[in-house]
Amino acid sequence: MTNFNQPLGGNEMPRYAGPGTMFRLPSQETAAGLDIAIAGVGLDIGTSNRAGTRFGPRQIRNESVMVRPYCMATGAAPFDSFQVADVGDVALNSFNLLQSIDIIEAFFDDILAQGAKPAAVGGDHTITLPILRAIHKVHGPVAMVHVDAHADINDRMFGEKITHGTIFRRAIEEGLIDPHRMVQIGLRTTGYSAEDFDWSRDRGVRVVTAEECWYRSLAPLMDEVRDMIGPDGPTYLSFDIDGLDPSVAPGTGTPEPGGLMASQGVEIIRGCFGLNLVGCDLVEVSPPYDTSGNTSLLAANLLFEMLCSMPGCKRNS
Numbered sequence: 001m002t003n004f005n006q007p008l009g010g011n012e013m014p015r016y017a018g019p020g021t022m023f024r025l026p027s028q029e030t031a032a033g034l035d036i037a038i039a040g041v042g043l044d045i046g047t048s049n050r051a052g053t054r055f056g057p058r059q060i061r062n063e064s065v066m067v068r069p070y071c072m073a074t075g076a077a078p079f080d081s082f083q084v085a086d087v088g089d090v091a092l093n094s095f096n097l098l099q100s101i102d103i104i105e106a107f108f109d110d111i112l113a114q115g116a117k118p119a120a121v122g123g124d125h126t127i128t129l130p131i132l133r134a135i136h137k138v139h140g141p142v143a144m145v146h147v148d149a150h151a152d153i154n155d156r157m158f159g160e161k162i163t164h165g166t167i168f169r170r171a172i173e174e175g176l177i178d179p180h181r182m183v184q185i186g187l188r189t190t191g192y193s194a195e196d197f198d199w200s201r202d203r204g205v206r207v208v209t210a211e212e213c214w215y216r217s218l219a220p221l222m223d224e225v226r227d228m229i230g231p232d233g234p235t236y237l238s239f240d241i242d243g244l245d246p247s248v249a250p251g252t253g254t255p256e257p258g259g260l261m262a263s264q265g266v267e268i269i270r271g272c273f274g275l276n277l278v279g280c281d282l283v284e285v286s287p288p289y290d291t292s293g294n295t296s297l298l299a300a301n302l303l304f305e306m307l308c309s310m311p312g313c314k315r316n317s
């Protein structure tokens with residue numbers, strides 16, 4: 001039926017064996033010929049508190065062995081729709097954050113130059129800034145769907161301009177994002193001041209706090225988000241796993257109680273179908289704090305849902 005890469009099935013090779021790639025897809029050295037390139041970016045030196053996200057890509061690949069190729073709820077068939085492969089990991093300099101940022105940007109420049117869409121697996125949230133810099137060169141300013149407990153709009157942290165808590169401020173300042181077509185979902189936490197989220201609001205970003213999400217389906221919210229962004233403009237999805245509640249995603253560096261349920265995270269991603277997604281990332285999974293592996297397993301499933309929401313993904317229904 002298709003010449004697209006298929007994940008190695010569990011009836012061809014036991015799921016605990018076989019390749020260590022994401023979804024047991026083929027690996028490639030470059031993104032040549034791909035529609036979607038899955039890349040690991042195991043950065044954790046942009047983190048303010050607990051580290052460990054450097055192990056994220058490897059552990060999420062490990063847990064991804066259980067992800068099967070069809071979404072039974074939506075009928076989405078990403079591997080009948082797109083050529084997808086795992087292009088491996090960015091060769092970061094783990095001793096130098098600023099150099100690593102430049103290395104990441106160049107890596108994603110290469111993916112985009114091949115005409116592929118990047119699906120990045122972090123790594124701490126700092127990785128999103130260089131990815132957006134690369135995307136901006138191709139697409140201009142993007143609309144943004146950002147899931148997180150934190151706004152990540154600090155001006156500086158410990159005096160530093162580039163950290164996992166400053167990137168969306170930098171991205172808006174640099175014109176990488178159109179803030180009037182940006183939504184931040186799941187924000188909560190204790191703040192340094194009562195005005196912590198106002199820098200976003202003052203620039204036109206729609207801020208949806210976690211409390212606004214409690215006890216409800218997020219499908220209606222995503223209807224509004226699609227109306228706000230529209231179907232055509234290049235859009236990026238950045239999903240910080242700590243947007244979800246620590247009860248479902250404890251394996252992260254900056255957990256915050258009172259977060260979204262796993263089902264709400266899925267609703268957000270499914271609600272992105274209909275947007276012109278040009279790239280996505282899943283960040284902040286820290287395997288040393290993921291003692292059951294469930295956070296990484298959830299992350300792998302969320303990454304699969306992202307593939308299902310890429311424009312043009314076929315639905316069998």
Ligand code: MN
Nearest residue numbers: 125148152240
């Ligand atoms: Mn974040």
Ligand code: MN
Nearest residue numbers: 149150240242
């Ligand atoms: Mn966060």
